[in-house]
C-alpha cells in the first residue's frame with residue numbers, strides 16, 4: 193500500500209503534466225513559461241476545455257461574462273447565517289445552489305461562480321452592497337471591479353490573470369482527484385466542483401496562503417526570521433508555502449507569481465522582506481530535514497500577490513478556486529469520457545468476528 197497514494201497512477205490525462213524532478217509544468221502541450229504572463233485566463237479555459245466540450249463557444253470571454261451575470265442572481269440568497277461563515281464556506285454554499293448537469297452552460301456557470309460569489313461575500317461581510325458583474329470585461333478585470341466597487345489598473349488585472357493561469361491546472365492534485373472521483377459516479381459537474389472546493393479548503397492544499405500572511409506579519413522584520421521559523425519547527429508546526437508531494441525542486445509557479453508581484457511596484461518592500469523570510473526558511477528546512485528536499489511552493493508568492501491585489505487573506509483559497517475550477521471542469525469531462533467508476537480497494541486490518549461456540 194502507498195501512504196497517501198504517493199506514486200500511484202490513478203488517471204491518464206492530456207490536460208497537464210507536473211515534472212517534479214525538473215520543476216516543469218506543462219498544460220496541454222504548453223509550458224507554464226509560455227502561458228503565465230502571456231495568455232489570458234479565458235485562453236487557458238479554451239485550451240483546457242477543447243475536445244472535452246464539443247459545443248465550446250468561439251467567444252469564451254463573452255460567454256464567461258454572461259455566465260457571471262447569470263449566477264449573480266444567487267447572491268440574493270446571502271443571509272446572515274451564511275455571512276457568519278468563512279468566505280470559502282459561503283462561496284461553496286452559493287455554488288451548491290446552482291443546478292447540476294454536464295453541459296457547457298452548467299460548466300460556464302460553475303466557472304463564473306467562485307469569482308462572483310467570493311466578491312459578493314467579501315463586500316457583504318464588510319457591510320457593502322455586492323457589485324453586479326460587467327459581462328463586457330475580461331474575467332480578471334471584472335473580479336477586481338466586483339471586489340472593490342471600482343476598476344483596478346491594467347497591471348493589476350494582468351497580475352491576477354497571471355495568477356489564475358498559473359493555478360488553472362496541476363495534474364492529479366488532491367482537489368482535482370476529488371473532482372474526478374465524484375465525476376466518475378456521474379453525479380454532475382456541479383457536484384465535482386463542490387468536491388474540488390472542499391478538498392482545496394484544507395491547509396495542506398489550497399488553505400496555506402492565508403497563514404503565510406500571518407507568518408510574515410508575526411515575523412515582522414528580517415532580523416526575526418530565523419528565530420521565528422526555528423521556534424515554529426521546534427513546536428512541530430509546518431511552514432506554510434514550503435514542501436510539495438511532487439516537486440523536489442522549486443515549484444515553477446513560485447517564480448511566475450513572484451514576477452507578477454514585481455510588476456505591482458507598490459509593494460517592493462514587502463517583496464524584499466518575503467525574500468529574506470523565504471531564504472531563511474529554505475536554509476532552516478535544509479538543516480531540519482536534510483533527508484527531504486523542501487522547497488518553496490506556489491502558495492508562498494500567491495500570498496504576496498493576492499495581498500498586493502487587496503484580497504483579504506481569508507479569501508485566498510477562494511481566489512485559488514477561481515482559477516482551479518477550469519482544471520476541475522476539464523478533468524471531470526475527461527473522466528466521464530474515459531468512463532469507469534473510480535473505486536479503489538482497501539485492506540481490512542480490524543478484528544474479525546468471533547466464531548460461534
Ligand code: ACO
Nearest residue numbers: 395396397398400430431432433434435436437484489491
Ligand atoms: N514544514 C515543515 N516540515 C515539512 C513541511 C513544511 N512545510 N513539509 C513537509 N514537511 C515534513 C513533514 O513534517 C514530514 O516529516 P516526517 O517525515 O518527519 O514526518 C515530511 O516533511 C514529509 O511530509 P509529508 O506530509 O509526508 O509530505 P508530503 O509530500 O505529503 O507533503 C505537503 C506535501 C502537504 C504540501 C507538505 O509539504 C506541507 O504540509 N506543506 C505546508 C503546507 C503547504 O504549503 N501547502 C500547500 C501545498 S501547494 C498546493 O497544494 C497548491
